[in-house]
Amino acid sequence: MADELRATLEVEAPVTAPTDRELTVEVGWVLAGAFDEVDRRxxxxxxxxxxxxxxxxxxGFAWRFPVVWRRELRPGSPVEPIELLEAATDERDHGRWDFVLVVTAAALKSHYKPFALGAPSSALDAxxxxTxxxxxxxxxxxxxExxxxxxxxxxxxxxxxxxxGHLNDLPHQDDPADFMYDLKTAADLDRMRYLQDRERMEEALREVAAERLEETATYRRPGLARRRGARLGFGLRVLWREWRNIWEAVRDVEPWLFPLRFSRLTTAAFSALVFLLMTAEVWELGMSQPPLRVAALALLTLAATSLYLLQRQHLLRRHRWETRFSEQRTVAGIAATVSVVLGMATTFLLIFLAVLLIGKLLFSFRLISGWAALEPTWRHYLTFAGFVATLGLVAGALGAxxxxxxxxxxxxxxxxxx
Incomplete structure (x- = not known):
């Protein structure tokens, strides 16, 4: 019976003839864990x-819909969506698919809503x-039944x-009959009948169906992916070629909301801010720094804290078995890196403005001149705000x-x- 049901799942879906390799699009299905007979059918x-x-x-495209059944993926309920997505991207890379849909019978853990029916990741094309x-x-x-x-x-x-549609950057629509309606319940899916932005999606699919960088003759040589210089060159070429897709992935992440989404980052940063503002030596040290030195220190700290978080959260991790170039993985890695840098830059700016506002409202020129042994000006306040924001960013990174x-x-x- 099990073999018969598996055969039902793995039967080839209708596809168009592969007349043009450049217009072939593959959407892989990964079935994660166990399913009952109703779900299988x-x-x-x-x-x-x-x-x-x-x-x-x-x-106009040659479509493929391969399926892989990963029985060993038996997640508990609720399951973190990112864990299934990352497992599915291994299958995507192995099969060289353009997109992958992973299906589970378990509930998805939701961090922003009461529940989630699904979760897209444009960075992972997954x-x-x-169900x-x-x-x-x-x-x-x-x-x-x-x-x-x-x-x-x-x-x-x-x-x-x-x-x-999300993976091809289609926006939400207000019409409940449109497949891109911002659904709230499972019943909303029953009313969906058409796709308004088909022309926009077709344009995006033409970019997806184009030959990927790793498929060119330059990067098909055996063992080339193990060379650090070759990987750097590949990454730079991906950045040049896919910068629009990278920016779309970054935009979907909304890194400017980092201070709201990462409470430990914000708590650590502003706890440090309160302590630093009440210390006379910090005012004296901060206001005595040349503006260019503070700016250079801020940029260096932004780069260092971003790299620290990327390493600490294993976002730059490479698999030992990864011996081939992957444009999709590289895009995801670059998008994650840019998102972290922008998120930390947003945190820096928020601390900077908070210090500047609090300093001007609560700390008078007379008080500061007694602490710092100088006649403070706007330049001194700006320099001090940058100095404290730099220290606060370090504390925030440790918290994050x-x-x-x-x-x-x-x-x-x-x-x-x-």
Missing amino acids: ALALARTRLAELITTWFP AVIS QRLDPIVEDEQAE DERIETIARRVTALAVHLL SFEQEVYFRHVLLIDEET
């Missing part, structure tokens, strides 16, 4: 329907779907289209290093909780 139906829908909308809340038995215990299969299949298909790794990666790599 529903997923097989959803995969076929998604293939039919996508190939009808975009007939998305995760949970737990898609089953009508959650709402009606008397639902028949055929009704359950049909409803789950319909909802998985709609959710897969919605997530693929204690954030749970899985949560830190969730913030950096997952666009939204759908």
